Amino acid sequence: QVQLVQSGAEMKKPGASVKVSCKASGYTFIDYGFSWVRQAPGQGLEWMGWISAHNGDTNYAQKFQGRVTMTTDTSTSTAYMELRSLRSDDTAVYYCARGLNCSGGPCYVRPFDIWGQGTMVTVSS
Amino acid sequence: EIVLTQSPGTLSLSPGERATLSCRASQSVSSNSLAWYQQKPGQAPSLLISGASSRATGIPDRFSGSGSGTDFTLTISRLEPEDFAVYYCQQYSSALLTFGGGTKVEIK
Numbered sequence: 001q002v003q004l005v006q007s008g009a010e011m012k013k014p015g016a017s018v019k020v021s022c023k024a025s026g027y028t029f030i031d032y033g034f035s036w037v038r039q040a041p042g043q044g045l046e047w048m049g050w051i052s053a054h055n056g057d058t059n060y061a062q063k064f065q066g067r068v069t070m071t072t073d074t075s076t077s078t079a080y081m082e083l084r085s086l087r088s089d090d091t092a093v094y095y096c097a098r099g100l101n102c103s104g105g106p107c108y109v110r111p112f113d114i115w116g117q118g119t120m121v122t123v124s125s
Numbered sequence: 126e127i128v129l130t131q132s133p134g135t136l137s138l139s140p141g142e143r144a145t146l147s148c149r150a151s152q153s154v155s156s157n158s159l160a161w162y163q164q165k166p167g168q169a170p171s172l173l174i175s176g177a178s179s180r181a182t183g184i185p186d187r188f189s190g191s192g193s194g195t196d197f198t199l200t201i202s203r204l205e206p207e208d209f210a211v212y213y214c215q216q217y218s219s220a221l222l223t224f225g226g227g228t229k230v231e232i233k
Binding site: 035044045047113115 | 126158160162164169170171172175181213215217220221222223224225226227
């Protein structure tokens with residue numbers, strides 16, 4: 001079945017970096033793209049950006065520009081999100097979601113129909 | 126950036142009652158590119174509605190979406206016990222996606 005499986009929980013110190021993976025299965029990887037969304041404890045959803053698995057194009061929310069890098073590996077059908085210079089307020093659950101349609105032409109944004117299970121990232125000294 | 130404002134923040138209702146959730150955009154959402162998600166504690170969100178009014182696969186017909194432009198509504202006609210959760214709207218009409226702050230539907 002179509003699913004996204006994310007890497008496990010991470011604990012990091014302030015100033016460090018974290019890289020979260022999201023492995024896709026059950027569909028043609030390069031026909032879609034991914035958004036990354038985070039949710040701080042007890043808070044709402046925050047969109048971080050998207051990446052096309054078709055050609056690697058990215059679009060980051062302004063808040064994360066310069067601090068986030070999203071990549072994909074088509075050989076393993078895996079998407080990655082790296083966040084640098086971590087602060088305590090980066091403590092959150094990070095989700096990947098299938099949210100870009102790239103089949104048959106230019107990519108276009110679409111609702112998130114498949115989500116990963118989430119990865120808890122804790123930033124603490 | 127399109128800002129989405131959801132109201133109310135919390136809705137206290139009993140099973141069997143009707144729930145009406147609002148999502149207002151700071152500017153027009155083109156092509157009705159508005160989605161609704163449900164999130165239960167400890168779970169990832171799941172897609173309920175896309176295109177403002179189209180139910181996702183497997184979503185029961187007690188869930189309905191309506192609206193256009195800047196004002197959108199999610200209606201749950203008769204609340205079932207499993208419907209008590211947090212609901213988020215999201216716009217995808219611009220390349221910079223945004224979510225509303227969420228509405229919690231709790232048991233009264």
